[in-house]
Amino acid sequence: MFGNWFVIMITVIAIVNFFLLIGMVFLEKRKPQNIIAWMTVMTFLPILGFLLYIVFGSGLSVRTRRMIKKKAISERDIIKNIKGIQTLEQARLDGILINDRELATFCYSFGAYPLPANKVTIFNFGESKIESLKQDLLNAKSTIHMEYYIFANDGVGTEIMNILCKKAKEGVDVKLIYDSIGSRHAPRKFFNRLVSAGGQVGEFFPPFMHIRLLNLKLNYRNHRKIVVIDGKIGYTGGINIRDDHMGKDKKLKPWRDTHIKIEGSGVYALQNIFLDDWRYCKNDNTPPQLYLTNGYFPSPELKGNATMQIMTSGPDSQVQRIKETFVHMIINAKERIFIQTPYFVPDDVFISAIRIAVKSGIDISIMVPTKPDKKTVYLVTLSFLREMAELGVKIYLYDGFLHSKVILVDYNKLSIGTCNTDNRSFGLNFEDTAIIYSNDLNATYFEQIKKDISCSRLAGVSYFQKKRWITKFLQAIMRLLSSLF
Numbered sequence: 001m002f003g004n005w006f007v008i009m010i011t012v013i014a015i016v017n018f019f020l021l022i023g024m025v026f027l028e029k030r031k032p033q034n035i036i037a038w039m040t041v042m043t044f045l046p047i048l049g050f051l052l053y054i055v056f057g058s059g060l061s062v063r064t065r066r067m068i069k070k071k072a073i074s075e076r077d078i079i080k081n082i083k084g085i086q087t088l089e090q091a092r093l094d095g096i097l098i099n100d101r102e103l104a105t106f107c108y109s110f111g112a113y114p115l116p117a118n119k120v121t122i123f124n125f126g127e128s129k130i131e132s133l134k135q136d137l138l139n140a141k142s143t144i145h146m147e148y149y150i151f152a153n154d155g156v157g158t159e160i161m162n163i164l165c166k167k168a169k170e171g172v173d174v175k176l177i178y179d180s181i182g183s184r185h186a187p188r189k190f191f192n193r194l195v196s197a198g199g200q201v202g203e204f205f206p207p208f209m210h211i212r213l214l215n216l217k218l219n220y221r222n223h224r225k226i227v228v229i230d231g232k233i234g235y236t237g238g239i240n241i242r243d244d245h246m247g248k249d250k251k252l253k254p255w256r257d258t259h260i261k262i263e264g265s266g267v268y269a270l271q272n273i274f275l276d277d278w279r280y281c282k283n284d285n286t287p288p289q290l291y292l293t294n295g296y297f298p299s300p301e302l303k304g305n306a307t308m309q310i311m312t313s314g315p316d317s318q319v320q321r322i323k324e325t326f327v328h329m330i331i332n333a334k335e336r337i338f339i340q341t342p343y344f345v346p347d348d349v350f351i352s353a354i355r356i357a358v359k360s361g362i363d364i365s366i367m368v369p370t371k372p373d374k375k376t377v378y379l380v381t382l383s384f385l386r387e388m389a390e391l392g393v394k395i396y397l398y399d400g401f402l403h404s405k406v407i408l409v410d411y412n413k414l415s416i417g418t419c420n421t422d423n424r425s426f427g428l429n430f431e432d433t434a435i436i437y438s439n440d441l442n443a444t445y446f447e448q449i450k451k452d453i454s455c456s457r458l459a460g461v462s463y464f465q466k467k468r469w470i471t472k473f474l475q476a477i478m479r480l481l482s483s484l485f
Helices: 002-026 032-044 046-057 062-071 075-079 088-094 101-108 126-138 155-169 188-196 266-282 288-292 321-331 348-359 375-391 423-428 439-454 461-465 469-480
Strands: 115-123 143-148 173-179 200-204 225-229 233-237 259-263 306-313 336-340 363-369 394-398 406-409 413-417 429-437 456-459
Touching: 062 266, 075 266, 075 288, 101 306, 101 321, 101 429, 115 126, 115 266, 115 429, 115 439, 126 155, 126 225, 126 233, 126 259, 143 155, 143 266, 155 173, 155 188, 173 188, 173 266, 188 200, 200 266, 225 266, 233 266, 233 413, 233 429, 259 266, 266 306, 266 429, 306 321, 321 348, 321 406, 321 413, 321 423, 321 429, 336 439, 348 363, 348 375, 363 375, 363 439, 375 394, 375 461, 394 439, 406 439, 413 439, 423 429, 439 456
Parallel strands: 143 173, 173 200, 336 363, 363 394
Antiparallel strands: 115 259, 115 306, 143 225, 225 233, 233 259, 306 429, 336 406, 394 456, 406 413, 413 429
């Protein structure tokens, strides 16, 4: 009897798995490598594969996609109505604000406005970023808008939460978005403190009935780290609100990261991204035009000489905008490319772009950590890095944990944001990155890269060849499933 039930169950699951695969092909229009990976899992592990797909593989529902798009605000529509900044589009066409018209035009086609005259401060470690952020939060006069993938209930998290509560009690409009998965260890009562103080809180993709283990959107995360203060100061980059990002985890010390503070018109794009996410999280139906009159987009204060475009991407779009922007930067590089990322799990398109650049004589370097925080992903990273080394790419292994998400191209372009160089960030996470056109900032950050190189090991092909056979075996297995990470 038991044998018959088991056969029936396996048959039913096989049929369900078949229709799930059909759905991937015709409804979700997944990439072939994703379909093959899931087919492999479902064939050899039918029951476990089915459960894994339900939790990690199912795409965003049509309803969710429609809701996100319905709540989205066009960056162009907002910015072209800001008093004193209407001439930007003509300036873009004249090419007087940027030093790479092709890249700027490419980003503009995705809705990213070229925003001039920004002062950009780069933070290379968590503590310096947090000290600056705390001071700016304390000085806030009207609004604080904040969203973080990880907002922890620990030392630094409590410090920031105390400031948010203080400012909310003073009458500042405080809005906070936290990601349900990234901030899963922080209890809701921690965030309810802000609500009690007069602030507002939104949870991105909350679980079913608020039970953490029943989150069917587990695979989709808002990985952004954005702060906008008074509509005039903005922050984004890799540093979350958590103690280990301050370098307090002994196993991952030193923690090297990159974050930026923006003062200037680039803040408008960050404000727009935040409001998109806020409108979705809270089902906010405020007419977008009202945001122009309530202080969210004040008159521009043009403080520096850096022009930037803020790119976004997420699973709500079939186009991986940030990845395609990176690919554009790589294949159009003239002399040098330097990539810093904690995880390197690219797809075939990204690999082809690097191959084209190498064959064109471009000097390419990739830097990753020697101390991984996710060992499975690190195995896959090493597999891809071996391929890069064989192509002629310089591979640097930073002596510590490198969490920076940076691409430096030639002497005038720099990308700093939240997006890792992996399939998850490119396709499954909600991300943002600032494409900065500035010779000065490029040179400034390259000086930091030189310091990072002095704390790194140059790994050639022989380094990867010397790995134990079991490591190589696991790399091969993990790489087969890399499109699912």
